[in-house]
Amino acid sequence: MNKLLKRVLITIVVVLLVLVGGFYAMFNKEITTMNSIKQIDDYGFYEVHVASNYGLDGLVEQGGAKNDGELVQYVIKTILKGIPLEFNIPDFGCSTFQAQTASGDWIFGRNYDLNPIPGMLVFTEPENGYRSVSIANISVLGYTLENGPDSFTSKVMSLAAPYVIMDGMNEMGVSIGVLLIKDTPTDQNSDKLDLTTTSALRLVLDKAASVDEAIELFENMDMHASANASYHFQVADANGNSAVIEYIDNEISVIRKEAGDVQALTNFLISEAKYNFGKGQDRYEILINTLEENNGILETDQAMDLLQAVSQDKVDDDGDITATQWSAVYNNTKKTLDIVVANKFDKVYSYELFK
Numbered sequence: 001m002n003k004l005l006k007r008v009l010i011t012i013v014v015v016l017l018v019l020v021g022g023f024y025a026m027f028n029k030e031i032t033t034m035n036s037i038k039q040i041d042d043y044g045f046y047e048v049h050v051a052s053n054y055g056l057d058g059l060v061e062q063g064g065a066k067n068d069g070e071l072v073q074y075v076i077k078t079i080l081k082g083i084p085l086e087f088n089i090p091d092f093g094c095s096t097f098q099a100q101t102a103s104g105d106w107i108f109g110r111n112y113d114l115n116p117i118p119g120m121l122v123f124t125e126p127e128n129g130y131r132s133v134s135i136a137n138i139s140v141l142g143y144t145l146e147n148g149p150d151s152f153t154s155k156v157m158s159l160a161a162p163y164v165i166m167d168g169m170n171e172m173g174v175s176i177g178v179l180l181i182k183d184t185p186t187d188q189n190s191d192k193l194d195l196t197t198t199s200a201l202r203l204v205l206d207k208a209a210s211v212d213e214a215i216e217l218f219e220n221m222d223m224h225a226s227a228n229a230s231y232h233f234q235v236a237d238a239n240g241n242s243a244v245i246e247y248i249d250n251e252i253s254v255i256r257k258e259a260g261d262v263q264a265l266t267n268f269l270i271s272e273a274k275y276n277f278g279k280g281q282d283r284y285e286i287l288i289n290t291l292e293e294n295n296g297i298l299e300t301d302q303a304m305d306l307l308q309a310v311s312q313d314k315v316d317d318d319g320d321i322t323a324t325q326w327s328a329v330y331n332n333t334k335k336t337l338d339i340v341v342a343n344k345f346d347k348v349y350s351y352e353l354f355k
C-alpha cells in the first residue's frame with residue numbers, strides 16, 4: 001500500500017510539473033513582460049518592456065478592426081487569452097510641436113492633458129517592425145492612480161498596453177501624437193484596412209520609417225475614431241519633416257510643414273476647409289509664437305519649458321480636473337526621450353534608446 005501511495009504521489013507531482021512547465025512554455029513571454037513592469041514615479045507612472053507578441057500583423061491580416069469593440073475582442077483573443085477587457089478612452093486635450101536644436105537635432109514635444117490618470121512607458125521590439133517607445137494611458141485598461149499594475153495578477157491587463165498608446169517614437173526617428181477634436185467621429189468605409197485611433201498609432205510606430213511612409217499608411221486605411229470623438233495627429237521624423245493628419249467629413253486632409261515654416265498642434269482643426277474648429281487656440285498661439293521667435297530652434301530644456309508654458313492644471317465649473325499628465329520631448333535624431341510626469345518640471349526622467 002505504501003509503495004502504491006508513493007507511486008500515485010510521484011505521478012501527481014510529475015503531472016503537476018508537466019502542467020506547470022507547459023504553462024510556462026505557453027506563457028513565458030507574457031510572464032517576462034509582466035515581470036518587467038516597474039513604477040518609475042510615485043504619481044502612478046510605470047514602464048514595461050514587451051517581450052510578448054501583441055499581434056499587430058495578425059490584426060492587419062484580418063483586415064483590422066472597425067471599432068473599439070472589435071479591437072477589444074481581438075486583444076482578448078490574441079493577447080489576453082480570453083480574459084475580458086473593456087476600453088474606456090476619455091476626452092483629452094493636448095499639445096504637440098516640432099523644433100530643431102542648434103546642433104541640428106530634430107525634436108518633437110508633447111503634452112498629454114487629462115484628469116489624473118496612470119501612465120506607462122511601453123517599450124516594444126516586434127519581430128516584423130521597428131522598435132519603439134510609446135506612452136500609454138493605462139486608465140483605458142481599468143487602472144487608477146490608487147490601483148495600478150502593482151501585483152502579478154493586476155499586471156495581466158498591461159499586456160494590452162501597446163494598443164492604448166497616445167504618442168511615441170520608433171528607432172527610425174518617427175514620432176507621432178494624437179490630439180482630440182470634439183467633432184463627429186471619423187468613420188470611413190471603403191475597402192481599405194480598418195483601424196481605430198490607437199491601433200493606427202501602433203501601425204505607424206511599427207511600420208513607418210519617415211513622415212512620407214506614415215502618411216501613406218494613413219492614406220491606405222479606413223479610420224474609425226475611438227470613443228465617440230474625432231482626432232487629428234502630428235507626425236515628425238529625423239529628417240525634419242512634419243505633417244498633420246486630419247479628417248474633414250470622413251475625408252483625410254494632410255497638412256505638410258513647408259520649408260522654413262514651423263508646425264504645432266492643439267485641439268482645433270488647421271485644415272482650410274474647417275479651420276479653427278475646436279479649442280486650444282491660446283496654447284497654439286504660444287507654441288507658434290515661441291517657435292517663430294526662435295526661428296524653430298530650441299534646445300531640449302527650452303522645449304520642455306515651452307511644454308510647461310502650455311501645460312494645464314485647472315478645475316472647471318463642474319469641478320472636473322484638467323491637468324498635464326505627461327510632458328515628453330522626443331529627440332528623433334539621437335533617439336532620446338525626456339519626460340516629466342504630472343507637471344513636476346523639476347524632475348525629468350531621461351532615456352537613451354535603441355542602442
